[in-house]
Each structure stands twice: as structure tokens, then as C-alpha cells.
Amino acid sequence: SQQGEEDPQALSIQEGENATMNCSYKTSINNLQWYRQNSGRGLVHLILIRSNEREKHSGRLRVTLDTSKKSSSLLITASRAADTASYFCAPRFTGANSKLTFGKGITLSVRP
Amino acid sequence: ETGVTQTPRHLVMGMTNKKSLKCEQHLGHNAMYWYKQSAKKPLELMFVYNFKEQTENNSVPSRFSPECPNSSHLFLHLHTLQPEDSALYLCASSRKDGEEKGEAFFGQGTRLTVV
Numbered sequence: 001s002q003q004g005e006e007d008p009q010a011l012s013i014q015e016g017e018n019a020t021m022n023c024s025y026k027t028s029i030n031n032l033q034w035y036r037q038n039s040g041r042g043l044v045h046l047i048l049i050r051s052n053e054r055e056k057h058s059g060r061l062r063v064t065l066d067t068s069k070k071s072s073s074l075l076i077t078a079s080r081a082a083d084t085a086s087y088f089c090a091p092r093f094t095g096a097n098s099k100l101t102f103g104k105g106i107t108l109s110v111r112p
Numbered sequence: 113e114t115g116v117t118q119t120p121r122h123l124v125m126g127m128t129n130k131k132s133l134k135c136e137q138h139l140g141h142n143a144m145y146w147y148k149q150s151a152k153k154p155l156e157l158m159f160v161y162n163f164k165e166q167t168e169n170n171s172v173p174s175r176f177s178p179e180c181p182n183s184s185h186l187f188l189h190l191h192t193l194q195p196e197d198s199a200l201y202l203c204a205s206s207r208k209d210g211e212e213k214g215e216a217f218f219g220q221g222t223r224l225t226v227v
Contacts, residue, residue, distance in 0.1 A: 003154060033215065042114065042202055042218035043155075088155070092214055099168065100145075100206070100216050102155040 002027060003101040004072075004089040012109040019076040021106045023089030024069075032065055032072050033090045037105065043088060046074075081112045115139045118203050118219035125193065126227055133188040133222045135203030144186040145216070146178060147202040155202070161186060162208065193226045200224075 007022045023032065031050045035043040049056045049065045049072065056063045062075040076083055086105040116137045125131050135144065146158040160168035161180040175197075177189040186203055203219040 031214075035216075035218075040200065040221070040223065042116070042118075042220045043204075043216070044114065044218070045215050048215060090216075099157055099160065100204075100214060101157055102147075104152070104154045 002091070002093050002099075004032070004091045004103050006087070006089055006103050006106045008106060009104065010107045010109070012111065013079055015079060015081055015110055015112050017079055019079050019083070019108055019110070021074045021076075021087050021108070023072045023074070023091075023103075025072075025089075025091040025093075026070060028094045029067070029091045030094055031092045032063075033092065033100070034061075034063060034072075034074050035088045035090060035102070037086045037088065039085070043102075046087075076108075079108075079110045081110050084108060084110045114217045114219070116203060116205055116217050116219040118201075118222050120222060121220060122223045122225075124225045124227060125190065127193060127195075129193075130189070130191040132190065133201055133203075133224075135186040135188075135219055137184055137205040137217070139205060139217060140207075141205035141217070142183050142208050143206045144180060144183070145204040145206075146186065146188055147204065149200040149202060149221070150198075159188075190224075193224075195226050198224055198226045 004023045004025045033048045034046045037043045060077045065072045088102045088105040144161045148156045159178045179187040200221045202221045204216040206216045
């Protein structure tokens, strides 16, 4: 089924460093969303970028989208231990019956 | 809090039991979803309801039976489950399924263990 694929599967960094996470997809999209999940909890929506946008910011988050390469990246600047979580991308594909589907996610560990 | 509430948070059931998971949202959304999250696997979309009508059943075994009595409530009835059904079950809602923006709001999930 259609879904985004996140890369890397796991990322471990030191507090204060930047974390870059990538997402690739295969068909055209209306938008792409990033979500965060703390261990054993529900997903929380972080940011949405539309197909006609190239970059978007929200606090310490920066999302880029390259529709020609069918890829997106999520950058968390000046990471904190509290950023430790799993991160998922969810492309909203074009088409009337498009579903919000998720990959396996990226496990981010931020060491204090 | 996301505005989507799931109960119970944890559930242990035997393979012969019947139980139900409940999801409630008061965000004015018209689409509700059940997802299953197993370890090391992508989130699996199970069911979609749009304006109380089921619009997607992603080849889910009949031992899982959803019910959507109104746009605010969604249930997942469970019976004769298998140990491999143990997972985190997540409910989500959005304004309307298939809508271009379609940001989803998730509940905290029910951790189900089948023994």
C-alpha cells in the first residue's frame, strides 16, 4: 500500500545537536505531514507542508519538501532530551480516497 | 491532550473473551479511524468511518468488529482473538477522510495483550 518510508530507522545524537530525518514516497501528494510518538502513546501532529511549498518552519522544526525527488526532511535544531521519540512521515497522496498511512518511523534518541 | 479519548488504556484478555475498545472525540470531526501498531511494523490502517459510514476495511479479520453509532464515538469489538493480535490500538479522527488537509488527531491508544 502507499506510505512514506522514513530514513534512518534509528538516530542517536547528543543534546544540542541537530537531528535530520528523511522521508521518501512514490506517487504525487497533496501534502506531507510529520508526526511524533512518545513511547506507547498516540501520535501527535507536528507540521504539514503542502505540495506547492518547499520549506516550512515551526519553532525548532524545519521541514523541506522536494516533489521532484519525492522526498522530505525534518530537521530538529538544538535538540533536547525531551525530543526523544519516534517520528513518522505521512504523505497525503492525491486521489479522492487517499488515506493517511504511516511507515515504521524513526526512533530518535537524544542523550543528555 | 489531543481531544481524542480512548478507553481502556490497557487490556488483557483471554482468547475466548469478548471485549470492546472505545474511542470518543468532541472535535467536530466526521472521520474516525482504527490503526494497529505492532512492534517493528508500520502502523496498519484497519478501518475508516466517514460520516458514520464505514468506507474502508483493510482486509481485517472478522474477529475485529467496528461500530460507529455517531460521528463522535467509535468502538472496536473484539472476540476470539489470537496472541498475535496483541498490539497498541490507536484511534484517530480528522475533519473528513480524503480531505486535502486532513490532519489527524490520535488518542493515547489501548495496549492490548491477548493471553
